Amino acid sequence: MASPDWHEEARVMVETQIKSRNIKNEALLEAMSKLPRHLFVPDNLRRVAYADCALPIGEGQTVSQPYIVAKMTELLDPQKGDKVLEIGTGSGYQAAVLAFLGCEVYTIERIAALSERAKKVFEKLGIADKVQTKIGDGRLGWAEESPFDRVIVTAAASKIEETWIDQLAEGGRLVVPLVVSFRTEQLIKITKLKGRLHEERHDYCSFVPLLPGVKEI
Structure with missing residues (x-):
């Protein structure tokens, strides 16, 4: 079980792991x-839910280290009311952060069990109306709901999928951990301006791989 005073654990997490690493977006920190x-980790790991590391959530997947969630969100720079596509729901934590920032979130997961578990947490937090879920192949995006102001990928991609770019609105941003060498990924931010793509490279990181298709039950 997490400490009854999880608010203090969350505050310390933000101060020592996120603010101290130069994340400055006040709305994100809050x-x-x-x-x-x-709520996004298995019961047996709740005591370390606010630790400075990624944690397993089952199905061979993880919830990212708090700093990495913060860094990717700051790079994404979502604004209140933005329509955001997330590739890889996982635990649902990243989608919940975006919802708390006032975004309209569309999140795709290839593993049905994870998607259903995340939906229950969204309902418990009262944000289910802000987060639309879908079970599918994240490489294909969510064409019927495009364009998106922001696209965030939460698994290591071997390439930037054309569908993500096509579904990104003019002036939009894409943040993705891209495989740059063996077992090494780097956070890439792409901004779409006047039909051209402007790329920036940021922190090195480690994610589970983005896999094709939908996992069969």
């Missing part, structure tokens, strides 16, 4: 201090 991260 959202992560108010979000009960322990």
